[in-house]
Amino acid sequence: MSKSLPSRAENYSEWYNELVKRADLAENSAVRGCMIIKPYGYSIWEKMQRALDDMFKETGHVNAYFPLLIPKSFLSKEASHVEGFAKECAVVTHYRLKNDPNGHGVIVDPDAKLEEELIIRPTSETVIWSTYKNWVQSYRDLPILMNQWANVMRWEMRTRLFLRTAEFLWQEGHTAHATKEEAVEETEQMLNIYSEFAETFMAMPVIKGRKTANERFAGAEDTYCIEAMMQDGKALQAGTSHFLGQNFAKAFDVKFLNKANQQEFVWGTSWGVSTRLMGALIMAHSDDQGLVLPPKLAPIQVVIVPIYKGEEQLNNIKSKIDPLVSALKKRGISVKFDISENQSPGFKFAEYELKGVPIRLAIGNRDIENGTIELARRDTRVKISLPFDGIEQVIVDTLEDIQTSIYQKALDFRAANTFEVNTWDEFLVKIEEGGFLSAHWDGSPETEEKIKELTKATIRCIPLDSQEEAGKCILTGNPSKQRVIFARAY
Incomplete structure (x- = not known):
């Protein structure tokens, strides 16, 4: 905490890497290119996940889970798909270890070679469409509106926490439809959901568009995307939605009997966002003092730090603050009343600023006497003393204003650049x-x-x-x- 963060202006990359680690979001793991998402970082991802999952379910989608391992032969069935992912695939070749007869730990048992290698999923189109073949016979079985929350592996050579790691968390939607029009409508609908989530929850303006043929998802006929601008002026692809046409249906022979009693191939889509959104959230809003989190995704929306000497003063403060904490929680606001004694108030102020808590309240014995409380906004770093009476509604209004202001600041930055x-x-x-x-x-x-x-x-x-x-x-x-x-x- 004593060491300040690198400046964005001087070294944006180092600023980002240091902030991710020092804000307790994530760290590198013992496995090259993989990360450990720490509790504070994971709690932000959980809020993202919960909001998106609700949006998916409101549009009729359901969650399922498909295997992590994919037979190699599945990836061979759609030529452009395998070409797009072949260089990133991790392959399982054996199913057993044994003790090294020379006493050097364990070795792969050469007698346990798999008849067919298994691919750790880079994405799940192939295993899911092989399953849809068993699920679809008639137009009455369509549409299938399926999503899964999972991990995937793409063997990245150059990695950076959240932005590009060998293993990452994501959701992947895979839907099957009776008509092209319905599948295109689904593709566009999911792009709009991603855009709404980015702007409403992440406070991050995005441009909705289509990818060129060169940038299109491997195996898709059309790829839609949302693009966001980071504070260094670089773009970050924040979500994609793919119209697959009938490519995967033909590769896996997924047909249905239509209303005219004729066989035809189904139409498909896939769409996804990942923990890359965590990187986008950090880079879109944060500053040289630490994270700046939009209230809708902040694990702690309000922190209250008491300033006191002795148990009597603390009890006096608690008698005022406890009812406020209860009232805020009833409104669905996550609040922390930090009465820990192992850190000074100044240390706590710096820590919660680093972690991007939107509102910090400070109250001491003199505030109690004056009927006031200090409110500090993380986004503007402005501190003001306010009457304690009515502070509950002020907090609610301020959280809404912070959410709006953060979005407007990012929008203005994009317009200026x-x-x-x-x-x-x-x-x-x-x-x-x-x-x-x-x-x-x-x-x-x-x-x-x-x-x-x-x-x-x-x-x-x-x-x-x-x-x-x-x-x-x-x-x-x-x-x-x-x-x-x-x-x-x-």
Whole structure:
């Protein structure tokens, strides 16, 4: 606590890494590329999970669980899918260990080789669609609106806590439909749910759009995404929703008898968000003093720190604070009255600031005499002394205002760092400054790859709300029908 965080301006990456660890969110594990999510970090993820799960269920989705291990042959059935994930797959080849006859611990038993290797799931389309074949016979069996909360493994070489780890937590929805129109509607609906969650709960503005063919999910016909801007001007893909067409249905022979008594393949979608949202939450709002958490996702929304000498003063403060704590809890507000004696009030102030608690209240014997209490907002770091009477409603109103203000600050930042560029020279200058660049692209995958090679910038999305606008590609000068969003990204 005595050592200040690195400055965002001086070293954004180091600031992020230090903040994740010092705010007790996560740490590296003994397994390379994997992380331990600590209780405070996991409690934020639980709030995310609970909110999203409620939103899924309100739209008719149900939860299930599918195996962690996938037969290798399943991944061979959809060519583009296996090509997209082959380099990231961890493979189980044996099912038994034995003591090393030379006395060096345990070794893999060579006699326990699996007949078919098993893949630790990088995503579950294949194992789920092999199951849907058994579940679907008639149009009456559709739609299937399934989600699972699970872990996946993708063998990342360069890892960073929450943003990119070999194992991470996520939810993956997999739905099956009788018509293309219904599947497309589902894909768009889930994108809207992700957007609503990001903006309403995370206080993080996002751009909804479609991915280019180069950036599309392996095995999908179309990929929709939400893109957010971090405080260093880089983009972060915060969620994706994929229209799979009939690709996986054909790969796993999932057919149904339609109302005309004809056999046809079902239409599919998949969609997901992961613990990467934790990284987005940190980078979208936090400052050089620590986390800044939106109240809707903060594990502790209000902390009360008493300042006292002796048991008599503490009891006097408790007689005022205990009823307030009960009243706040009845309103669904998570509150902590910190009467621990092993840390000074000043230490507690710094700790709760580091952990992003939205509201901190401080009260001492003089406040009791004056009928006041001090309220400090984490987002603005403003402290004011207020009458104790009526403080309950002030807290409720302030939490709502913090949620709104954090969102507006992030929205204003994005607006100030989004630029319309029309020439290649202008593009080269602006991409070095960071932010989102709205520019024309000729639609060619080759042009897209060349821009990426030259600048490390990718097309984050083709915005859904963009209008057709005739122009010229910034690199080739070829005709372009609309602008797309370029940025460097995590």
